[in-house]
Amino acid sequence: MTTSNETRWGLILVIWAAGLGGAAQYGKISVVFDRMAELYPQAGGSIGFTVSLVGLLGILFGVIAGMFVGAIGYRRTLVWALCVGAAMSALQAIHLPFPAFLATRVVEGLSHLGLVVAGPTLIAQVSSEKSRGLAMTLWSTFFGVAFTLLAWLGLPFVDRFGVLSLFGAHAAIMAGLAVMLSVALRNVQVPKRQPVPSLANLPAMHLQIYRSPWMIAPAAGWLFYTSCFVSILTVMPPHIDENLRAFVLGAMPLASITVSMTIGVYLLRVLSAVRLVQIGFLLCTGGGIWLLLVPGSPAACIALAGAMGLVQGGSFAMVPQLNETAADRAQSSGAIAQAGNLGNTIGTPIMVTALSVAGYAGMLGTVAVLFFTGFVVHGLLAMRRRI
Incomplete structure (x- = not known):
């Protein structure tokens, strides 16, 4: 496998930021979970599916995601996962009916898988052998950092502008990262794509x-x-x-x-x-x-x-x-x-x-x-x- 002789820390930080956006696909619901009933008062116990549907897809398709990312391409997967995540958050921000909201969470689960599979693979690709341990350790913090930022910054934002505003902000951040990485990854040498796996x-x-x-x-x-x-x-x-x-x-x-x-x-x-x-x-x-x-x-x-x-x-x-x-x-x-x-x-x-x-x-x-x-x-x- 071809890897970098020098570690591209600027690019690694942007990919890590994409990981934060992926973690926020969980965190944006977790930190406001007690307020979701305000958006969907008729949902009852089904409100728990707003979180669990994303995790369910991870259980079912986690390994498969690794196979398909190798076939689709790591750069393409990362950028498109960000685009899809941004689109789903934007739809959530307009206060969809509850069944439609759950459908966006299902699609968001697939977006999340693309991010967590392509992200660390690309970080390993653009880091040197000497720095790879540090780079991968940085990646490993994305969940903890994202939840901390959501608690410190997201909750005050929600208190001022409402729950739907958090979804809108997440959409904007994901879209911005998609644009940045579509440009930043153009000159990155990536491994040859693998054949599409047979079902x-x-x-x-x-x-x-x-x-x-x-x-x-x-x-x-x-x-x-x-x-x-x-x-x-x-x-x-x-x-x-x-x-x-x-x-x-x-x-x-x-x-x-x-x-x-x-x-x-x-x-x-x-x-x-x-x-x-x-x-x-x-x-x-x-x-x-x-x-x-x-x-x-x-x-x-x-x-x-x-x-x-x-x-x-x-x-x-x-x-x-x-x-x-x-x-x-x-x-x-x-x-x-x-x-x-x-x-x-x-x-x-x-x-x-x-x-x-x-x-x-x-x-x-x-x-x-x-x-x-x-x-x-x-x-x-x-x-x-x-x-």
């Missing part, structure tokens, strides 16, 4: 990815990470001192981002991404045990989030380390998208069930087991790669 061969292609200890490794660990991250932020707040709760919940994502961009980047210079992720999982296991022994400890919550930052950055850095070709990297990124959506979907129900059946100790025990299983899974896959 009849899709099951076999899934098995090929799942059986590859190189392509599936980042996603395998990512499943355990995502099963815990959002669910911990969801179920832990009642167990944290009310006077410190807001501070802790705001500090946890920031701790994760800070550790991944500092300690994580440094360790990637001396350790493989796989080893870094394993260390992160072990520290996360320790954080879970710490919270078990000292319920609701603010220091333990922030330390746990910081440890998860090592898993976060290392998992994305693992994709180009373990996969040489752009096609393999795209498929590995697609598998990450699939695993991430699955983890986000099942994680909170698992934690809520553990809490209801075995109480706080059962919930934190489940957290520790999931993190330690992530460590073990990476060890097993590393053994397979050595055979």
